[in-house]
Amino acid sequence: MSEQSKKLPKGRSLWSDGIHRLAGHKLAMAGLVVIAAYFLLAAFIYISELCNWKISFLQWGDKIGREYEPPNAKNIIGTDFLGRSVLRKTIYGTKISITVAFLASILSIAIGVPLGAIAGYFRGAVDEIIVWLYTTLSSIPYILLILAFALVLKDKAINLHWAGLGTLELRGIASVYLAMGLTSWVGICRLIRGEVIKHKDREYVLAAKSYGCGDGRIITRHLIPNVFHIVIIDFSLRFVSFIQAEVILSFLGLGEKNSPSWGAMIDTARLDLPKGYWWEMTAATLAIFFISLALNVFGDALRDSLDPKLRIQ
């Protein structure tokens, strides 16, 4: 028997195993860098607004040149119809897009995972109700559903006094990501439900039941940690769809009105395209393209490295 040591050797969990394997995937790491850059930029913008810093490249509202100036040495991506810098607008647009996609993702996970776990674990009547709910929801055309939610929630003030939280005012894009989150949980719910059904009859769950583990603890301590890798993968892939959905919502007039977002930029720029003013459209599209590409590459590599079955035993 080895001598007693204060520090017990740390084991290598399946997570750290997966992360190690992911780290070796060069393309995925490059993607991660790009993703991190976008997120950090968005965070930076929030901080600078909170602290009232005046950073030049974030002053998207300033008129810096003539209207519709094409890309030149002074303005790398030219100006828009008000003479504002397209570059600055694109940078600032990161804030909106990342925020919307992030909050919508979190919301859909917060709804989808518990519902999926409960449906998969308890089966029976509970399962039937939840399945009915999401089957109905997902049968309604996605865009119409978001439109409906967003219009209803627009500019509403929700009374949360009963929870001691005052009044929540939904301004601008808040209704958008709420709508997205409330309608997009079906996918993750289905996935979680399927995995939970597979796992709940495994012997380690039976073992837990045999020493008196309650249902709640089984779901939170045993089942969810074993299906959570799906959530992470889904998150990264769903993020892309949310960023792109924001574009569509801007077309429908539901986007952010007071500050630039990529969707809004594309929306105004599409009318300018026939006139030959291509740079604003291109900038916004490229901004979306790169984050989507990075997320897709990273998400795929994530799936391969986190899937426990792909480990060579």
Place this chain on the structure above:
Amino acid sequence: MVSNNGYLLEVNGLKTHFPVRKGLLRRTIGYVKAVDGVSFGIKKGQAFGLVGESGCGKTTVARTITRLIPATAGKVVFDGIDVLSADKNQLQMLHRETSIIFQDPFGSLNPRMTVGGIVGEPLKIQRKLVGRKLMEQVVELLSKVGLSPDHINRYPHEFSGGQRQRIGVARALSLRPKLVICDEPVSALDVSIQSQILNLLKDLQDEFDLTCLFIAHNLAVVEFFCDVVAVMYMGRIVEQAPAEQLYRNPLHPYTRALMSAIPQVDTSRRQQKNKLAGEVPSVFNPPAGCPFNPRCPLAENECLARIPPLKQYGEDKEHFVACWKC
């Protein structure tokens, strides 16, 4: 503490039927009679073996008496308590006093929990132990099964099959249960490791004065470990006797066929082969009369008509057999 006759566990007429549903309306069209009238008793400190091939119902018996699966009929009395109609408190007691060691060393441990977490969770839930006290207990349990304290923060996939099974044993003993159910504990292990684990189980049984229900399909393993052995076929016990007696004088044709089908290394022990033709019939559509009759070399009219009850064999108070021809 122990009920009458010194029996810690008494099972009477246990039946576990699974409904088979078909069609659009999910109507029940029949039942899979996994366990169909099983009765036996285990005395305190005894090792009771339940043997049979896959589908005979032995694992279902184990899961029914611990209420992991609902029973269809019958009575189970553990330590004086009626298990099948136990209330919440009694059920918690049942969880504390019984534990199961599972067959699959890979599937029976949560891959996302550390060894310390796995072995300590029963203590956390039932005895509300935390921190240093919990750690001490866990370390002690690990050393009892031959693992070092270094292993506490490691994860199951970092261990071999035999080591994982040891972890499972440590977990099963954490609450110092009275009855341990070993559900094929060595079947999935390498041959050179099986004997290690079997010895370990025997040592622990002595040390903790455990009562064991030992389930296996390997007759040699069961003979080594158990005092009393019952042979199951299609949901019923067809023969039961003290171990040496069963192996010296098997009565039921199925028991005989089972024994002779096991490949033997020792040539001197190779008995006359009792070949079994055919396969185990569908559990959904069992034959009429004795379930063994389609494959039985001795089957006659009575065997096709009525199911033979498990009866004492002659004068021997401990040898039971369910056969019209014995």
Place this chain on the structure above:
Amino acid sequence: MNNNGTLLSLENVSTHFFTADGIVKAVQNISLKIKKGRTFALVGESGCGKSVTALSVMRLVPHPQGKIAGGKIIFEEKNLLELNEKQMRNVRGNKIAMIFQEPMTSLNPVYTVGNQIAEAIKLHQDKAGWQAKEDAVEMLQKVGIADSQRRINDYPHQMSGGMRQRVMIAMAISCQPKLLIADEPTTALDVTTQAQILDLLDELQQQEKMSILLITHDLGIVAERADDVAVMYASRIAETADSKTLFANPLHPYTQGLLKSLPRLGFTGERLPTVAGIVPDPLHFPSGCKFHPRCPIGCNDERCQTIEPEIRYVAPGHGVACWHAQGYEKITDKQNG
């Protein structure tokens, strides 16, 4: 060329796997000879390399992670490792056939069993569809499936494990192979079904005059059914002999330990003899003799800890790889048994 009735000969075959965690030398320098009409058993525990050896003969080692790194596999006077893929396909199923452990996953669930057997026949023999179908019915009868005309149209999931294994055997022998490789053919089956399947293999071997390479971990099966045996441990052969000799006079401590520790009917002791330690991790094999950490002699012997013993034939046909085996020291050069 006179080959002493040897059908298949492996000479210093090695197979390696390239994983993210390092190179796994699954099989190292394996040499064995399978004689015509005899059953050769390759026995060992999980991770010893026996299944990989079988896959290497068929050249079905998963690619690119796995690669046959060296040696020769001589079958019918040709080195299988030198054949191109087309020639190899002519060998597989036709001259050498293989059956696997899990009949559920080795049969295609969306085709009837008749279809699958007929496909195997059509691939190697110039037969029309209806002819192949008739042959398939005959095959099913040969492997003991009653009512074969009807069962030809069953799907795998409609059959029991034992029947599926019979179907696998029917597919394998449909082209009358000279060698049948059976990789743990009965491990997933019940004991009583196992006996039937092994009897069937015995019968077919007599009828078709074929050799069988039987891969298993069950020493009982080896004792009852095999003519020649090789015991593998950690990618190498520890001992090889004909079946009777191996069980009567095991020379390698691993073989001895294994035989002693088997739970067997009639054992009266309080505790079973054991082999100490655990099966080594293929990524981190011990130095020297791979068995030394678990060996009662080798764990204290410096030579066993540092130098790996090779196989030497201490008696005709009886080879062992152990410094302390009886008669090992006397043999100075590697004679083939």
